[in-house]
Amino acid sequence: MSQSILDQATAMLPELQDLRRKLHQIPEFGLSLPKTLETVLGEISDLGEITLGKSITSAVLHIKGDLPGPTVLLRADMDALAVIENTGVNFASTNGYMHACGHDLHMAMGVGAAKVLASRKAELKGDVIIFFQPGEEGHHGADVMIEEDALIVSGSKPIRAYGLHVFSSYPLGMMGSRAGALMASAGDLLVTVSGSGGHGSMPWLSKDPISVLNEIMSAIPTMVTKRFNAFDPVIVNIGWVRAGDTATTNVIPETASFGATVRVFSDENANKLKLYTQELVSSIAEGFGLTASVEFTRATKVLINDEQAIASVEKVTAELFGPARYINLPAPIAGGEDFASILQEVPGAFVFMGACPPGVDHTSAATNHSNKAVFDDSVLGDGAALLATLAIEALS
Template sequence: MIDAVIVKPEEMRECAQVAAQVRHTIHAYPEVGLNLTQTEKTIVEALKSFGCEAIETRVGGADVAGVVCVVKGDQPGRTIGLRADSDALPLNENTGVPYASTRAKHMHACGHDGHVATLLAVVKYFMEHRHFAGTLVAIFQPGEEGFAGARHMVEDGLVERFGIDEFYALHAEPTLDVGTVGFVPGYATANADTFEIVFEGQGGHGSRPQFSKDSIVAMGEAILALQTIVSRNVSPYYAAVVSICCAQSGDPDGTSVMPQKALLRGTTRSYEPEVQDLIERRMNEIAQGIAQTYGIKATVNYTRLYPAMYNTPENVQAAREIAALAIGAANVKEFSRTTGGEDFSFMLLERPGCLFRLGMKDADHTAPVHNEEFDFNDKAIATGAAVLASIALTRMKS
């Protein structure tokens, strides 16, 4: 049996209620990207109201609203980092809640406002219960939605400056019932990469194709050939995705003009580094081979955005056992890995740890994330905060 320090959800109720009000403010004034000035201010004000003094802002750079708060116990121990992402999405909200977004094309549709609130509840609890071993580092990270905020904070010395031994985080999950959590050992999210392929031939008149070098035909062949990467090059024992999401060439009004260029854009997903390498290599080989066949030029830009998030199995096992003691074993679920991207992976490349899923679903909360009707379930804050606090307290003294 693990020697755990447990905080129950009912012990978190008051902290969760205070944090929920902060969430509503953040939800009403969402910000996209890295430089979340108003969100940063709201977080810092909340931390100061709890009595926190060890607060650092702009961790990640001058234009990065990374906030770090340190809470030390009265006994020596290890240092545990808890991370909450804080940015919104470019969506128009349609929830009808009293605290709905006041900004067009800005919405907290992925639950990051709730992640912030949950971590604030943990900090408030720790400030009120200072008799513990170790140090809590609360990390409020902007720019998860495509801006790699975690990478910016890591590159700014997050791990070294604060001496972090392990990282933990959570993410809202609408498919799990409120009051439950879900764990995935090993790879939990995928390598999230993008690509752009430009075929450049020679334009001309559609009635005389023999005097042109047709980039559209090359693009069409590439659309089909790229699909063979997963079906014929990647072993069936591995999972991978190659999706072409944009194909552009020519002018809709130019019915007799053969364009000089044709462009493909899309995304690839994989888990293992060797599969990621294979996809990139084969994409280049296919594009260049087709270009050579048609006597044209191909340029491939392959961008590795977020690495696959690897939940350290030993940490998952410990966190799962701790969660079972905090909220009951029946409320701790197995969860499947996804092909989504998550920049918490940058932190887990530096130190062991894991991210778990926090259930949202009840009669009033059924919308998926990244949907105009999604709203984080305030009832989940106490559950998430209790599990995070229990993990941190136990791992600090281990």
């Protein structure tokens, strides 16, 4: 049966590539993707029941199997990035946004899987729901869909969830994942030190926030090394610093601040990091007679793959493509992904798929989110076959 699904998906490749390239030319940003949604709906509307999002441009396709059984969820994200494309491909975007993370491929794979599954309704032992989700790139699209009850459109919560992600700098057609933590919980740390301004010639009459901010910035990496287990990593990287005015050197400003991106791989470390940073920041500021505030927000949860779901991924990839096409990744990656929110509700797995163009060295290829990232869409048939087969396997 698996072989024939692959044949069916492979035969669809030219139409999936057309769809992907069409979507590539109309990239949209965030939670509102009207043109993208319209294009996707044009492909899936007759395949099952559609439930549209209430406050965002999401769609859930519900394919009902002819035989009774549980529900399985597949997910395709749809949003692009505010990146000006510079790939030189003949279907490049010109509207100031770019599908630089390959979500155009995810939509085409989701549509391909939907067509395969809809054509096999007679043998489906249950239902498949496919999430076409906006706002993956830090806009909480998955969380909004969950809040709007997208998980229960079939009448029961899915027993399994699967998602795929392409990478422009992974070898073409190679798949990889792992049981347990696969992707980080990403968050933001904002620190503001408040003092009192004055003349730079008499710093003892003011409370200089810049020198205190400097102490805090050097203390944080030390705190991370000394207070966290090195085998459950914590990454804190400062991305901006703001204080004073470049027009003058003799003014002590009133406040100084920085923002850092944070990556952790356990809830325990997220909670500890918040606590330890607050302790450290306020004690350093107090030590100099100033005050400081800390804001810590988490954009994504830790993405945790279910062990059984990963065993299914290994089995299905081996059956479809041979065992050499799947790598069991030795460690998680530090990127964040809101499919993590779905996996907190439904056990399942997220799988990476290489889409580095042939002839390009994947170790030096432009990575996802680069304005030069090129994704080879010859993988669309394989991706559609993998998603469809995982759904069928979970139902049988």
